[in-house]
Amino acid sequence: MTQGSNIPAEGSGKVEITEYKGAAGGWGSMKSLVHILPQEDAIGPDTLDTLRRQNKPEGFMCVSCAWGKPAKPHIAEFCENGAKATAWELTSYRVTPDFFQQHTVAELEQWPEYNLEQAGRLTHPMKYDRATDKYVAVSWQEAFDGIAARLKGSDPKKVVLYSSGRASLETSYMYALFGRLWGTQNLPDSSNMCHETTSVGLKNATGSPVATIQLQDYDKCDAIFCFGQNVGTNSPRMLHTLRDCAKRGVEIVTFNPLKERGWEKFTDPQNPIEMATGKSTQISSQYHQVRAGGDIAAILGICKLTIEADDQALRDGGERVLDHHFIEQHTVRFEEFATFCRNATWDDITRESGLTREAITEAARVYMNAKAVINVYGMGITQHRYGMDSLYMLTNMLLLRGNIGREGAGPGPVRGHSNVQGQRTVGITEKSELVPVDRLKQLYQFDPPTEKGWDTVESCRAIIAGECQGFVQLGGNFLRAAPDYGRLREAWAKLPFTVHIATKLNKSHLVPGEDSWILPCLGRSELDMQATGRQAVSIEDSFSHIYGSVGKAKPAAETLLSEPAIVAGIASRVLPPNPNIDWEEWVGDYGKVRDAIENTYPDKFANYNGRLFQPGGFWKGNPAAHRKWETKSGRAEFNAPRALNSAGFADKEGRYRLVTLRSNDQFNTTIYGYDDRFRGIKGTRQVVMMCVADQQRLGVKDGDIVALESDADDGIDRVVEGLRVVNYDLPEGTIAGYYPELNVLVPLEHHALESHVPAGKSVPVRVRVSA
Template sequence: MAKQHSDKPEITPFEGPAGGWGSVRSLAEIFPRERVPPETLRELVRQNKPDGFQCVSCAWPKPANHHPVEFCEEGAKATAWELTTYRTTPEFFAKHTLAELRGWKDYDLEQHGRLTHPLRYDAATDKYVACAWDEAFAEIGAVLRPLDPKSVVFYSSGRTSLEASYMYGLMARMYGNQNLPDSSNMCHESTSVGLKAAIGVPVGTTRLEDFEQCDAILFFGQNVGSNAPRMLHDLRSARKRGVEIITFNPLRERGLERFTDPQNPIEMATRAETNISTQYHQVKAGGDIAAMMGIAKFLVEWHDAAILAGQPAVLDTAFIEAHTHGFEDFVAAVRAADWGAIVHEAGLAKTALEEAARVYAKSKAVMAIYGMGLTQHVKGVENVRMVVNLLLMRGNIGKPGAGPTPVRGHSNVQGQRTVGITEKTELVPVEKLEAQYGFTAPREKGLDTVESCRGVIDGSVKAFVALGGNFLRAVPETGPMEAAWTNLDLSVQIATKLNRNHLFPGKVTYLLPCLGRIETDVQASGPQVVTVEDSTSCIHASRGKATPASKHLLSEPAIVGALAKQILPANPKVDWDAWVADYATIRDAIEQTYPLVFRDFNARLFQPGGFWKGNKASERIWQTESGKAEFLTPTGLSATGFADADGRFRLMTLRSNDQFNTTIYGYHDRFRGVKGTRDVLFMHAADIAAAGLKENQIVALESDAGDGITRRREGLIVTPYSIPRGCLGAYYPECNVLMPVEHFAEESHVPAAKSVPVKIVA
C-alpha cells in the first residue's frame, strides 16, 4: 500500500493548465498504485457511454454524441479506486482494534482496499469479526423493530442508484418515518429551496445543448478543474466560438483559467491552451450577493438612462411584465443599495462589476453556472435566489442557451430526490404511495442532516442506517459527533471501503459490504442494470461488467430488500424478493409512482444522452404560488451570517485535486502546488504579514462562532495564495471540526462550510 503523505511536504506554485500532460501523469501514477486489474482499461472505455456505466463520482451529464474517451482525471481516479485489487479482509480486522485504526489517516483507511465480508463489531475485543448475512439482517431487525421509528435515521449517499433509493425511501416510510437525510442536505439543498420558491422547480433548467446556444456564461463558486472536469470540454467549445465566461470565485482555480484538452492531439503536442474565463473576479467568500447586486444596479441605471433617452431597453420589460412577480420591490432595493457597501461586501472594484455588467447587458442568452461556493453559506438560499433575479432581469430563463445551471456533486444526488429520498412530505406523492402499497405514510417532516446531528448529540436518535457515505466525516461538529456516536443502539454502515465513520461503533454495529456500480450485478433474472439522474435532469442506465471484489458482496437493492423484510410486516403489495430478482420490476414501480417523469422507463433506459425528465420552468410555466417567476429581494449584501471583527477570518473549506468529497485519492493537489500534505492554510500574503506570521509557519485555527465552545484544528502550514484578504482556505473534511452544527444555511439547513468564522492561533 503506497504512502502518499509526507513528513517533508512540498508547496510550490503550479504553472501548467488544467488537463494536458498533468492529467495524463496523474493517471499514470494512480493505476499502478491501485494495482488495478487488466479489465480496468475495458471499463474506462465504457465509462459514461450509452451502454456503459455512469461515473461513480460527479453528476456531469454523459453526452449523446460522446468522445472516444468520456472520462476525466477525477472520474478515472474514482474508477481505479473502486476496481483496486487491494482488499480489507477479516484477517485485517483480526490484527487491528478500532481504537488503533482511529489513528490512521482517511487516505490510509480507504486505500487498504475493498471490504470483502459482512462484519459485526465485537466490543470485547474492539474489533470487527466476520459474520453471516442472515445473522446481520436478523440482529439489525431485532434492534430496529421495537424502537420508536422517529428515533431512527436512514441516511443515503448520493451515488446510490434510483432503484435502491426508491426501495430505501419506501422502506423508511413504511417503517414509520421520513428521516431520510442525504448528500443534498450537505450541498445543494439551498438550490432545491431557492429555485423552487423562485421558479417553481428545485433543479436547474439547462441541458448540455444550451452550451451550444449561449453567448455568455456567469460562473459562481465552482471549481470545475477538480470537481467536474468533463465540463471543461463544454466550456472550451463555448470559448472557441466566442462565448464570454465571467467568473466570480474567491480563489484563482486553474480549471477556470486555462485548459489543454487531453483528447486533442494537436493541443497535447503543441501544449496549446484555451483561456476559459474572459473575466475573473475574486469575490470575497460570502460576497456574491453584493457582486450580483452591483451588476443589477448597473443594469437598472443603464435601463433608466436608455428609456429617458428613447433608446432600446436594457431590461427585458416584456418578459418581466408577462412572467414575473415582485419586480417592483426588488428594483427598489437595487436602487437603494449603496455602492460603497456593495464594493466593500463583494471585495471588488466598482469598475470590475461594471465590466461584468456590460457583457451581461449585451448578451442575448446567458447561463449561470454555480456550485457550493453559493449554496454553503448562511444566506445560501438568498445567493441562489439572487442568481435567479439576475437572470430574470433579462429574460434568461426558458429560452435556448439560458438559465440556472447548478453543478451537482455525487453522481445520483439529484436523482435520489426525484424518487423520494427526502425528509419533506410535500416533495413526495405520499397519497399515491399509500394507494400503491396499502399503508399509511407519515406526514410529519423527517430529520435532515443538521437535525440528525442534533439528535445524535442529544441522544434522541437511537439508530443510524447509512446506505453509503462517510457521514461522521462529512458533517460539522466532528468532536461531539464522534463522541456521541457510541451511544447509538445501532449503527449500520453499507459501504465498499473502510472509512472513519466505521471506526465509531454503536452498541450494536454492522459493516455491510456492497457491490460497486462498475461491478457485475447478477440476480435471479440475470445481470442487472441500474439508473441515475445527472445534473441536467437526464436519466441514464448504468451497466456494471467488472468482476466483483468478493463473492460475499451483495448489491444495494439486495441489502435494502433484506432489511425491509426484517423490519416491516409482510405486505402482499410489496414483493421485495421479486424486486431484487429483477430490477426492471423496481423501475415499473417507480413509473407507477411517478408516471409523468418515468414514462416508458424500461423502454428508454439506453437512450443516448439519457432521457430528460422535463422541466416546467424551462417552458416558462411557473409552478409557484403566484403562477409567475418570483423576484425575491435579499435581506442583506453578505451571505456569511456573521459580522466581521478584528482577528476574525472567513474560512472556506476546499476539496483538492486528489479528492472526491470525503474520499482522498492522494496528497497531490496539483493545481494549487501542494504535494505530500493536506495540512495547509491558504492566506493572502498581506494577511500573513499583518498577523505577524511567516510562510511555512505552523499555526492552529479556532472557531470564532461566539458560542463559547472550543473547536480547534492544529498543525496547519501557512501558505501564501491568491485569495481575498480576510479569507482563508483549508481542506475539507479535516476542517469540519471547526464548524458548529448550528452554522447552516437559513431555510435549507446546508452546513455553511464556505464561510466559517475562525481565528488564527500562532
Template sequence: MARQKSDEPRIETFEGPAGGWGSVRSLAEILPREQLPVQGLRELARQNKPAGFACVSCAWPKPAHPHPAEFCEEGAKATAWELTKLRTTPEFFKDYSLTALRQWRDYDLEQHGRLTHPMRYDIDLDKYVACSWDEAFDAIAAALGTYDPNSVIFYSSGRTSLEASYMYGLMARMYGNQNLPDSSNMCHESTSVGLKAAIGVPVGTTQLKDFEECDAIFFFGQNVGSNAPRMLHDLRAARKRGVEIVTFNPLRERGLERFTDPQNPIEMATLSETGISTQYHQVKAGGDIAAIMGIAKFLIEWDDVAAAAGDAPVLDHDFIKRHTHDFDAFADRVRATEWHDIEREAGLDRGALEQAARVYAISKAVMAIYGMGLTQHVRGVENVRMLVNFLLLRGNIGKPGAGPTPVRGHSNVQGQRTVGITEKTELAPVEKLKELYSFDPPTEKGLDTIETCRGVIDGSVKAFIGMGGNFLRAVPDTGPMEAAWPSLDLTVHIATKLNRSHLLPGRVAYLLPCLGRIEQDIQASGPQAVSVEDSSSCIHGSVGKAKPASPHLLSEPAIVAAIAKRIVPSNPRIDWDGWVADYARIRDAIEATYPDIFENFNERLFQRGGFWKGNKASERIWLTPSKKAEFHVPTGLSATGFADVAGRYRLMTLRSNDQFNTTIYGFHDRFRGVKGTRDVLFMNAEDMVREALSEGDIVTLECALDDEITRRRSGLIVTPYDIPSGCLGAYYPECNCLIPVEHHAEQSHVLAAKSVPVKLLPTNSQKPFM
C-alpha cells in the same frame, strides 16, 4: 499491508493548465497503484458511454455522442478506487482494533482496499469480526423492532442508484418515518429550496445542448478543474466559438483559467491551451449577493436612463411583466443600495462589476453555472435567489442557451430526491404510495442532516442506517459528533471500503459490504442494470461488467430488501424478492409512482444522452403561488451570517484535485502546488504581513463563534495564495471540526462551510484539536 506514507510536504507554484499531461500522469499513477494497469483502461473505455456505466463521482451530464475517453481525471480516480485489487478481509480486522485504526489517516483506511465480508462489531475485542448475512439482517431487524421509528435515521449517499433509493425510501416510510437525510442536505439543498421558491422547480433548467446556444456564461463558486472536469470540454467548445465566460470565485482556480484537452493530439503535442474565463473577479467569500447586486444596479440604472431618453431598454420588460412577480420591490432595493456598501461586501470595485454588467447587457442567452460557493453559506438560499434575480432581469430562463445550472457533486444525489429520498412530505408522493401499496405513509417531517446531528448529540437519535458515504467525516462539528456517536444503540453501514465513520460503532454495529456500480450484478433473472440522474435532469442506465471484489458481496437492492422484509409488515403489493430478482420491476414501480417523469422507463433506460425528465420552468410555466417567477429582495449584502470584526477571518473549506468529497486519493493538490500534505492554510500575503506570519509557519485556527464550545484545528502550514484579504482556505473534511452544527444555511440547513468565522491563534497558545 503497510500504511502508505505521503511525500515530504512541499508547496510550490504550479504553472501548467488544467488537463494536459498532468491529467495523463495522474492516470498513469493511480492505475498501477490500484493494481489495474490493463483492466482499469478497459473499464474506463466504458465509462459514461451508452450501455456502459455511469461515473461514480460527479453528476456532470453524459453526452449522446461521447468522446473516445468520456472520463476526466477525477472520474478515472473514482473508477480505479472502486475497482482496486486491494482487499480488506476479516483477517485484517484480526490484527487491528478500532481504537488502533482510528489513528490511521482517511487515505490509508480506504486505500487498504475493498471490504469482502459482512462484519459485526465485537465490543469486548474492540474489533470487527466476520458474520453471516442472515445473522446481520436478523440482528439489525431485532434492534430496529425495539425503537420509536422517529429515533432511527436512514441516511443515503448520493451515489446510490435510483432503484435502491426508491426501495430505501419506501422501506423507511413503511417502517414509520421520513428521516431520510442525504448528501443533498450537505451541498445543494440551498438550490432545492431557493429555485423552488423562485421558479417553482428545485433543479436547474439547462441541458448540455444549451452550451451550444448561449453567448455568455456567468460562473459562480464552482471549481470545475477539480470537481467536474468533464465540463471543461463544454467550456472549451464555448470559448472556441466566442462565448464570454465571466467568473466570480474567491480563489483563482486553474480550471477556470486555462485548459489543455488531453484528447486533442495537437494541443498535447504543442502544449497549447484554451483560455476559459474572459473575466475573472475574485469576490470575497460570501460576497456574491453584493456582486450580483452591483451588476443589477448597473443594468437597472442604465435601463432607467434609456427609458428617459427613449432609447432601447436594457431589461426585458415584456418578460418581466408577463412572467415575474415583485420586480418593483427588487428594483427599488437595488436603486437604494449604495456603491460603497456593494464594493465593501463584494471585495470588488465598481469598475470590475461594470465590466461584467456590460457583457450581460449585450448577451442574448446567458447560462449561470454555480456550485457550493453559493449554497454553503448562512444565506445560501438568498445567494441562489439572487442568482435567479440576475437571470430574470433579461429573460434568461426558459429559452435556449439560458438558465440556472447548478453543478451537483455526487453522481445521483439529484436522482435520489426525484424518487423520494427526502425528509419533506411535500416532496414525497405520499398519496401515490398510499394508493399503490395500501399503507399510510408518515406525513410528519423527518430529520435532515443538521437535525440528525442535533439528535445524535442530544441522544434522541438511537439508530443510524447508512447507505454508503462517510457521514461522520462529512458533517460539521467533528468533535462533539464523534464524542456522541458511540452512544448510539445501533449503527449499520452499507459500504464498499472502510472509512472513519465505521470506526466509531454504536453499541450494536454492522458493516455490510456491497457491490460497486462498476461490478457485474447477477440476480435471478440475469445481469442487472441500474439508473442515475445527472445534473441536467437526464436519466441514464448503467451496467457493470467487472468481476465483483468478493463472492460474498450483495447488491444495494438486495440488502435493502433483506432488511425491509424483516422490519416492515408483509404487503401483498410489494414483492421485495421479485424486485431484487429483476430490477426492471423496481423501475416499473418507479414509473407507477411517478408516471409523468418515468413514462416507459425501461424502454428508455439506455437512450443516448439519457432521457430528460422535463422541467416546467424551462417552459416558462411557474409552479409558484403567484404562477410567476419570483423576484426576491435580499435581506443584506453578505451571505456569511456574521459581522466582520478585527482579527476574524472567513474560512472556506476546499477540495483538492486528489479527492472526491470525503474520499482522499492522495496528498497532491497539483493545481495549487501542494505536495505531500493536506495540512495547509491558504492566506492572502498582505494578511500574513499584518499577522507577522511567514510562509511555512505553523498555526492553529479557532472557530470564532461564541457558543461555549472550543473548536480548533492545529498544525496548518501557512501558504501565501491569491485569495481575497480577510479570507482563508483549508481542506475539507479535515476542517469540518471548526464548523458548529448550528452554523448552517437559513431555510435549507446546508452546513455553511464556505464562510466559517475563525481566528488565528498565537503560536504559544496552540493546542491540538484531537
C-alpha cells in the same frame, strides 16, 4: 491482495509547495491517470474496459460527479477524477476478516482517510465485538437478523436512514419506500450537505428545484457567469463544454475567492495538437476574486447597473435593456427588487463584494450585451448562512433579461455526487410535500408518515442530544462529512446501533455504537447477476437526464451483495408482508423496481425501461424550462436580499472567513492522495492558505505553523492545530483549507437559514500564532 498498515501516512513523504504553471487537463491529468492505476493495482482488462465504457450509452455511469453524459461521447468520456474513482472501486486490494483480526478499531480510527480506503475493498459482512474492539465476520443472515431486531426494537421516528449520492435510483426508491413503510421520514442525504439551498431556493423562485437548462443549451448561449464552483476539481468533464464555448466566442465571467486553474486555462488531453504543443484554451474572459460570501453584493452591482441602464434608455428613448414583456407576463415583485437595487450604494457593494466598481461594470457589460446567459454555480453559493439570498440574487439577475425558460439560458447548478439529484426525485427526502404520498398510499396500501423528518442538521442535533436511537448509512461517510466533527464524534459513539452499507472503510465505521455492522456491497462498475440475469441500474445527472448503467467487472468478492439486495434483506425482515411488494422479486429483476418507480412518478418516468439506454439519457422534464411557474404566486419571483454578504456574521478585528474546499486528489471525503496539483501543494493536507497581506498582519510567513480556532459566538472551543501557512492569492480576510479535516471548526448551527446546509464556505475563525 491485502494491503494494510504498510501504507505510508501523511507526513512520511516530502512536502512540496510550488506554484503550478500548467493548465487544467493536459499532461498533468495524464500523469495522474498513469499513477492511480498502478497505485490501486488496477491495470487489468476489467479496469480498461470499464474506462472505455465510462459515461457512454449502454455503458457504466461514473460514480464521481453528476455532469451530463453526451449522446455522442468523446473517445474517452471520463476525467482525471472519474478515472480515479473507477480505479478506487476496482482496486485489487482487499479488506478481509483477517485484516480486522490484525487491527483493533481504536487503532484503525487513527489512520488517515486515505490509508483506510487505500486498504481496499470490503469483502464480508462484519459485526463489532466490543470485548476485543474488533469487527468479526458474520453471515448475511446473522447480520440481517441482528439489524432487524435492533430496528424493530426502536422508534422509527428516532432512527436515521441516510444515503449518499452514489446509490442508484432503484436502490434509493426501495430505501425510501422501506423507510416510509416502517414509519420514518428521517431520510437525509448528501444533498443536505451541499445543494439543498438549490432545492429550496430555486423551488421558491421558479417552481423548479433543479437546473432549467440541458447540456445542449451550452451550444446556444453567448455568455456564462460562474459563481463559487471549481470546475477543474469538481466536474472536470465540464471543461470540454467550456472549451467549446470559449472557442466560439462565448464570454465566461467567473466569480470565486480563489484563482482556480480550471477556470483559467485548459489543455484538452484528447487533442493531439494541444498535447504536443502545450497549447491551452483560455476559459474565463473575466475573473473576479470576491470575498467569501461576497457574491450577493457582486450580483447586486450587476443588477443595479442593468436596471439603471434601462432607466436611462427609457429617459433617452433608446432600446430598453430589461425584458419588460417577460417581467410583466411571468414575474412578481420586480418593482420592489428594482427599488432595492437603485437604492444600493456603491460603497456597500464594493466593501461587501471585495471588488471595484470598474470590475463589476465590466461584468455587467457582458450581461447586458448577451442574448442568452447561463448562470453556473456550486457550493460557493449554497454553503453560506445567507446562501438562499445568494441563490435568489442569481435568479433575479437571470429574470431581469428573460434568461430563464428559453434556449441557451437559465440557472445551471453543478451537482456533486453522481446521483444525488436523482435520489430526491424518487423519494429520498424528509419532506412530505416532495413525495406523492397519496400515490404511495394507493400503490402499497399503507398510511405514509406525513410529519417532517430529520435532515442532516436535525439528525446531528438528535445524535448530540442523545435522542437518536440508531443510524443506517447507505454509502457515504456521514460522521466525517458532517459539521462540528468533535462534538458529533463523541455523541456518535453513544448511538445504540449503526449500520454501514459500503465498499470501503471510512471514519464513520470506526466509531461504533453499542451494536455496529458493516455490510459490503457491489460497486456500480461490477457485474450484478440476479435471478433473471445481469442487472442494470440508473442515475440522474445535473440536467435531469436519466441514464442506464451496466457493470461488467468481476466483483471484488463472491460474498458481496448488491445495494438493492441489502435493502431488501433488511426490509423483508423488519416489515410485515405486503401483497403489493415482493422484495425478492424486485431484487431478481431491477426492471420491476423501475416499473414501480414509473407507477409512482408517471409524469417523469413514462416508458422507463424502454428508454433506459437512450443516448444522452432521457429528460424527466422541467416546468420552469417551459415558463410554467409552479410557485405560490404562479409566477417567477423576484426576491430582495436580507444581507449584502452571505457569510452571516460581522467583520471584526482578528476574525477571518474560512473557505473549506476539496483538493485535486479528492472527491468529497474520499482522499485519493496528497497532491493538490493545481494549487501546488504536495505531500500534506494540513495547510491554511492566506494572502501575503494577512500573513504580514498576523506576523507569520509562508511555511510557519499555526492553529485555527472557531470564532463562533456559542462559547464552544473548536481548534485545529499544526496547519502550515501557504502563500495564496486570496482576498484579504478570506483564508482557505481542506475539508473534512477542518469540519471540526464548522459549528452545527452555522448553516444556511432555510435549507440547513452547513455553511462551510464562510466559517468564522481566528488564527492562533505560536509565541
